[in-house]
Amino acid sequence: MFESLAIGFSAFGDPMVWFALVFGALVGYLIGAIPGLGPSLGVALLIPFTYGMDPVVSIVGLVALYAAAEYGGAITAILINSPGTAAAVATSWDGYPLTQQGRTGEALTVSILSSGAGIFISTLFLIITAVPLSEFALRFGPGEYFALALVGLSLVAGLSEGSPLKGTVAMGIGLALATIGLDVQTGVPRFTMGNPEFFEGLPLVPVLLGLYALSEVLFMIEDGPSEKVKSAPIGGLLALPVKTIFGLKTPIIRSSVLGYVIGVIPGAGASIASFVSYAVSKRLSKTPEKFGKGSLEGVASSEAANNSAVAGAMAPLLALGIPGSPTTAIMIGALMVQGIQPGPLLFAKSPEIPYTIFASLWVGVPVMVLIGLAGARIWAKVANIPRPAIAAIVAGICYVGAYASHTTMFPVHIMTAFGVLGYILRKLEIPLAPIILALVLGEMMETNFRRALISNKGEWSIFYTSPMTVILIAIAVLAFVLPALSQLRARRAKAKTV
């Protein structure tokens, strides 16, 4: 293995490989920062440029772009509450409150450092466990996938501030919205009102932009041009003491491992990884009350996890040729153009490809972190733009981002509608997170629930005969019930003292 790793690192003797790495990281960083674009689109756009290149050079560029773009989503999530990807939603929960407190620099610094740490740690796991863990992931059948989605959904209880009832209402809204579109098994249109544009369900990016960013714009307009908290300038290399950063090591390491493992399971991906890690960190934190109000731990957990999922998604791609995420699915196309078919023989037939990917993930970390730290200084100033101008800029970004996602007006209308809905829901203090969570997981849950029943002659035994399914369902039930119970107990205790 060490010899093969040496081959991987030896690729960096070629200046073209370095160029590809830096170029990929820069492009990814910018693409990720634009809501509506994202890692999948970035990789797809870069592929045509890689045709004439050496396979090693092109794969290094694409991997660097993927990792950096997965990070880039954090920037707008922190600055303007506009997570460009579902994976950055959890980052916005604490990142944006930090910006409102004038701590943009701290939030950005923590986000880039934990992303870097996430990639570094998860790549180590990737090198050691790619093959065995991917084989294990194959044991996930429809029953297990359904149970996994249920675990994701059960986090709603931990993520909804205050009222579990309102959290459940929000989850219901999300699940209802997830039923829009063609029925995946029978092809029958559901709630499409005869409009084919609804066939593929609600497009996620415009919904995200509307619910979070546009509703924020509406709040800004309502608040008017009042005094705004100035963001503290970044003095030295880092915006906050090394000791503070070092204090975040536990959530970062834990979230990196969780993010990697969840990323390995094909279809689970970066968004579930960040939600789960955020929820676990909140549960285990010494200061859970700070989560959602500007906790550096929250930002670190979400970012370490969604970047670790990048390495995780690489595992089944390299070990089996099965992509773990939409972006790695596109990378298969890029590799195929180079005459390399990812599959179970990749390690045997062209070991230079997986080991170069491992090496470039590692070498890419310092490059990405430097770009991120330099960028943080500029972005921290963006946070000081007066509120009316920010509102106008964010609204502009929302509309352009929505249009760019499909190049039609349909997503633009969706975005506007969800902007208004988001505003109303926030006024009613109904949390938005469970809606997004349910929208992302609803389809996965329904599809696998039905696949499980159809493939088991309609018998429910498939949900209680596999040990893995049983364990996952038990975790989901506990995660849902325990917080509700403890809240109920707290309320009773309070009632008694009064």
Added chain:
Amino acid sequence: MTISNLKKLVLGVAGAAALTLGGVQNAAAGDWAPDAPVNMILHTKPGGGVDVYSRTLAKELEPIIGQSIVVVNAPGGGGATQMAKIRAAKPDGLTLGVNTVTHLTGMQTNLRGTFSPDDFDWIALSQVDPILFFVSKESELNSITDLVELAKANGGAVNIAGFGPVGSMQNIGMAMLEKSAGVTFNWVAHQSTPDIIAAVLGGHMDVGVANLGPALEFFEADRLKGLGVLGDNRLSTLPDMQTFGEQGYDVDTSWLQIRGVFGPKDMPEELQQQIADAIHKAMASESYQTYARASGVQDSDYGPKEYSAFIKQMSSVAEEQLKAAGIIE
């Protein structure tokens, strides 16, 4: 080919005025020379098979036609977003689309009444890709006959994992086998071929359906076994796998996955022929051939006449099969 490329290059340098003049002459000479960039609209998101195909083809087409080609992703509505854009475009060859069998089955089912094959001109077929049925190496099934026997023995409780809902291209392929063998199978819809392969490898599904490309490596690694291919001939890369016909199941072997180019209705016939020629010329290039062979697809040289007839035939097969399955009336 090199000389004609050079000609285009010189033409490009010679400037706009010369190009406009040359455009007419070229049309007479039989070469496609659009006077503006060409939009190639796709019904899928970036990445994936259709996207890679279109971008590879576009890159080779550009030097041949002396114009750039803009690949536009217009996903949504099972192709409706893309087809609406193309139907609304001028029939001047500057707006083209890439189509698969999904367009044809869609026009028979969800998009029936919204779009019909007659709304468009079908210009060139470039890829055909037969579907094949496969199982995991550990499976006891070794042929389509074994599969049919198993379905007979346990009343159709055999899970077949394929791409798309009931009424999709691969589902119709399965329905043809059901009819020919007098059995039923259990269709389990999946949303991507890697998902199908993973489900079969993990033992969650009995049989998978796919085109050769994404499954090839798994055959080479001895993780999957082929049961049969729905086509006229065996696949050269998997010569041991018999066709459905060889095993005694009579199905319509023109039911193939396709990738072709179409455009708005009423394009001049001559222009259509020129576009088709340019596409087939681009397909002869080394980089396209490398890509196509790695993808496991077969090339087609159908121009507008043959492709229109082929589309008509596939549409009627789709209609017939969907009616037989009770999906449409």
